[in-house]
Amino acid sequence: MIIRFERNGKVKHGWMVEDEKKVRVIEGDIYKLQSAKPIMTGLEVPLDDVVLQAPSAPSKVVCIGVNYRDHAEEMGIDLPAEPLMFLKPSTTVVGPGEPIVYPRLTENLHYEGELAVVIKKEAKHVKAEDAEEYILGYTCAIDVTARDLQMKDGQWTRSKSFDTFCPLGPAIAAKLDHQDLRIVTRVNGEVRQDSSTSQMVFSVPQLVEAVSAVMTLLPGDVILTGTPPGVGELKVGDEISVTIEGIGTLSTRVRAGE
Structure with a gap:
């Protein structure tokens, strides 16, 4: 499950691991999956430490x-x-x-x-x-x-x-x-x-x-x-x-x- 979240004043995308109540932080543009895949940074943060945003920011x-x-x-x-x-x-x-x-x-x-x-x-x-x-x-x-x-x-x-x-x-x-x-x-x-x-x-x-x-x-x-x-x-x-x-x-x- 892809989420968009705010943490420490920055908005990023992440992969939500709901059963473990954590977020794996994604670096890069999630909309460029067809050419340049986003990078899983390896950084994990507790789900309780982030503020969920609308998962997309549409035009x-x-x-x-x-x-x-x-x-x-x-x-x-x-x-x-x-x-x-x-x-x-x-x-x-x-x-x-x-x-x-x-x-x-x-x-x-x-x-x-x-x-x-x-x-x-x-x-x-x-x-x-x-x-x-x-x-x-x-x-x-x-x-x-x-x-x-x-x-x-x-x-x-x-x-x-x-x-x-x-x-x-x-x-x-x-x-x-x-x-x-x-x-x-x-x-x-x-x-x-x-x-x-x-x-x-x-x-x-x-x-x-x-x-x-x-x-x-x-x-x-x-x-x-x-x-x-x-x-x-x-x-x-x-x-x-x-x-x-x-x-x-x-x-x-x-x-x-x-």
Whole structure:
């Protein structure tokens, strides 16, 4: 499991050995696996001595709407004929434990737990059958939405783009079989979403093909693959977590905006 962490004022990548509660420090660019592999320094530090950051620092986050069959059924809408795309800016990204800030401009904040794909190398016009060559791995995400602004605006940019509206983490699972992973979202310990990635309308390789046909994906960029049924409201003080099989749990809280 690849993590990005801060220690002694420096941000580095490492390989998390969870059962031993330690981190093996990596030197070099983890996104250059195809040409120059990062160096395992041999340095190991206790996991408790580091602060986890978002495992990727993307130039953009590409999101996919209505990509779970059971979610479409819940909403009573037809399945899309092709992936529905929208963007979140890089400033929405925060790491594990960093709070979601409830903006003063909204009165209806919603969560959406999602599987996130982290891109490894520049991807443009990639075919689905070649997509795995461009994927570093997978992590958990929360797509936060100001639902009232989404309805008011008639398009999604403002409602999806506030700072802190895309928590990512806790780690990147490489070489993960993503086709049938359980995904569970909890708010204050109560299960709100419980489904499987097998419910996706468009598979991860299909999404990489569709997105890269529109825009060039850069190393570290993230694709959010859609959300299962059970999306709902968040209040100030709520604790939210997303657990995905094979990856772990991303947890954070909601705090009031200043």
